[in-house]
Amino acid sequence: MSIKIALAGNPNCGKTSLFNVLTGSNQYVGNWPGVTVEKKEGGLKGYEDVIIQDLPGIYSLSPYSPEEVVTRTYLVNQHPDAILNIIDGTNIERNLYLTTQLLDLGYPVVIAVNMMDLVRKNGDNIDIEKLSKAMGCPVVEISALKNEGIDAAVEKVVELAKNHTHGDAPHVFKGSVEHALAHIEESIENSVDKTYLRWYAIKLFERDEIVQQEVNLPADVMAHVEQHIRDCEAEMDDDAESIVADSRYSYISDVCSRAVKKSGEKHRVTLSGKIDKIVTNRVLALPIFAGVMFLMYAIAMGGYSFSIGTMGTDWANDVLFGQWVPTLFDSILTSLGVSGWLYGLVMDGIVAGVGAVLGFVPQILVLSFLLSILEDVGYMSRVAFIMDRILRKFGLSGKSIIPMLVATGCGVPGILASRTIEQENDRKITVMTTGFIPCGAKMPIIGLFAGAVFGNSPLVATSAFFIGVMAVVISGVILKKFKAFAGKPAPFVMELPEYHLPSARNVLRSTYDRGMDFVKRATTIVLLSSIVLWFLQGYGFVDGAFMAVEDPNVSLLAAIGKAIAWIFYPLGWAGEMAWKATIATFTGLIAKEQVVSTFGTLYNFAGELSEAGDEIWAMVAADFGPVRAYSFMIFQLLCAPCFAAMGAIRREMGNMKWTVGTIAYMCGFAYVISMIVYQLAGLMLGEATLSVFTFIAVAALIALIYLVCRKGYSPEDKK
């Protein structure tokens, strides 16, 4: 039987670095069941049959955040053989708080004091012997970054896991608290798993609702327990939760005053403090943030001489997927002598479709790389600190700004960047709204209509961006008021970790993971949808016979477009343009720039189309009035994103219900806004006539205003 060792610790304690060192490339990454909390496990290098389970970085085993609940459930139900608890040596007091909770569970625990190189550099000293004695478990000094002491820590924890040896739990609770706990233990002895007697007693003392439900004590025992809690609360003149937290911290303070010698004065200004004097400075913070974001954007997606992301993508699109791959497949297929339809499927369907999406990989790799550096260094927490004030007004978190900004380049890394937002509700709203931001692939659509209908007015692109931002803001305000998001108030109580140099291993690992994730998606979901669309576009009924068709106007896709175009009638899509616009909407799901090339095909334009489709402007202008064109453009900007982005949404939401909900919300929102714009602006400008849809549009507008202004659901109206 294999040995299971759980890796536990606070966020920012170097747990990820240590996990990477311990397991190397032998990792499995997934999600914990039911929540979008990342679950990582891997085989321990150099040992057979030892599995390391990386637990989420948490500050406490409280019953509130999904990370905390997942960790508790794992520890109580999965019975790891031992816990390796990593603590940050430069921040020992707060880190030991979690340690005292882990020790309550009665597992063999080894404390690994990380970042010892920094502790020594600061001139501080930690007395390992004293610490070990006070905590009742072995303590090892390590530095995950410098790879020091890790072998010793691993040997120790494996030994403990094999022998199931654990020391005496520290006497954290004193006097009347210990008295009450002992009484509770006595009353519940027969109702819970004895291994965790102390843990259950403490949790019941804290009136932890999850544990109360789990153990489900008989009413008389419950009343008895409650009486003990009340007595203790009365004696200590405080509530039970505070009593427990106070006891833990008092014990730790006492231990630290004996075991930890800090050099220098109490509030010395660290290097991080000095950096923060500039980075979160009242005047400089926002310009610096703007500069960092601009630089990141410029390197990954800009058009400058140092924009390596753009260069890579241009190369991938023009050379790799423009020439090499098609030529390669062409020669393979020709030499195999495959039939025409198979050739078409591979070349026009798969190679063209998947190639269009894979072309973004270089930009995504560069962006992920830069984002990982910002995360690893500790800048992201500062961003949240700076931006929180503005964004929380819209139901978003300070960190939501990063996904939004990244999404102006490409929505996929934007949505994936939402991973750094800890609060689940904030993260969900961010994922749901990030796709509204006009990404690079939507620019040709804007270019097409700006050129064809609006005389190339720069106002079109500006207004498009404005609409995207407003869609985010309005959605944030509306969604936040729904019960699903208002259920648990998300605390913004965040650590500002010390800045440190990025670790190459962590940054490359995270870049690789994000890049591979995108490639996987392109080779599955995009591959499948490309094949379906190729088929619908290339086949149709001619004179009652089903056959391959050259003219897209008679394809199955055209038939579908014509059959369902009426859905978009309230948006002003009528006459000849309606089915073309409908089809373009579908092809836009592969990648948004397909919308323009689809119009090219449907207007029977033969030859190479420029990016914004200059050649078909006259024909588009004949079909689209200004208001109709604008309604179509808004719909394209706001409706369901491309398949790759849907895949990203699926990943970040973690389940199908929320993924479908997000896409439905985006489509619905796009539909309503386009309808309001067409019906009301159209009426004023004479493009639409007064009809039943005018009144529906007015009603929709009123409903929207109501949703924005209403008070909203709040779990407990306190004030």
Add this chain to the structure above:
Amino acid sequence: MKTLKDVKVGDTATVVKLHGEGPVRRRIMDMGITKRVEIKVRKVAPLGDPMELTVRGYQLTLRKADAEMIEVE
């Protein structure tokens, strides 16, 4: 009642009691803000909220609305 929100930037205060209830309060305690602990207010974000504190030797940020729950002297 003086709360953490009223402490000036650069000043240090000692926690007397935590008011309120629920997850935010618990989170504040988990992060080391308990009775008798010293808190130094380091700065306020550029837009006036949240605030940055030093507590138990590390940097913590907290919204002013939550800082109002912390009674200090």
